[in-house]
Amino acid sequence: MNRSDMAWQRLIKAARQVPREPGAVAPHGFATRAVAHAFAAKRPAPSLFEQFALRAVGVACLLAVLGVVSNYTMLAQSVPTHVADSFVTLDPASIVLGEADYE
């Protein structure tokens, strides 16, 4: 053991003579405060509704897409071939000015 080690040993021996602080009991209200903080921070397990709600949205979207796909042919048939022919647009301003095309 060299000089420095011996110096440290003498110092630490003196430091050990300081009595330890008391305080083996939690201060009044400490446990309540600590538990309240911990339980507020700790999220409880999600309810059954919460667990299934998001999945239900996914399933509903999937069913909607499947519904559109399975009925696509019927939807396509109901739309006229010439979309422009099915709409007769009469511009009121053109009618007033006598420029409307009635053909």
Next chain:
Amino acid sequence: MPDDESFDLPGCLERVRRRDQAAARELVDHLYPLVIRIVRSHLPRRVLEEDLAQEIFMKMFTRIEQFQGAVPFPHWVSRIAVTTCIDHLRAQKRRPEFRWADLSEGEADVLDAVITNENDVAPDEAMAAHELVQKLLDQLKPEDQLVIRLLDLEQKTIAEISEITGWNGSLVKVRAFRARRKLRKLFETLERKERS
């Protein structure tokens, strides 16, 4: 107290897992002496011991589902306490180089006495010696500080330190060796400065 045999720890833990707040308060009261002892031994500067203790208990409750019983519950909690203290020590700014000028009159006298004399420090200088030890330990890495505090100040064995920290015996020895080497250098530097 953690060594109070009348306390039904497994039963209490079971109730805490079922979110029984009364059981949680009992658990805090039971473990408080253990946690506060660790906090006081490794309290970083400018951190209130109660705040740190509360943070440790919050971590304990957050992770309580992960406790598998591989180690006794108080050991598991003491590891959380040690890790939390180390995190705080790491977060605080490193102290600048240790200088004689930073010491109080009492601390300087004690340092002078241990460096130059072969005799023990007088009992009335114990508090100054304790403060000086804290200042010297502040120069070490948090993990090394912890090992030296437990080993030299609290006179724990390597096995006990392993239980408290969760580090294996070899790692504790390596950290102690590294810390002592740094302390030796520190003393040598101080001795040179004192002579000059």
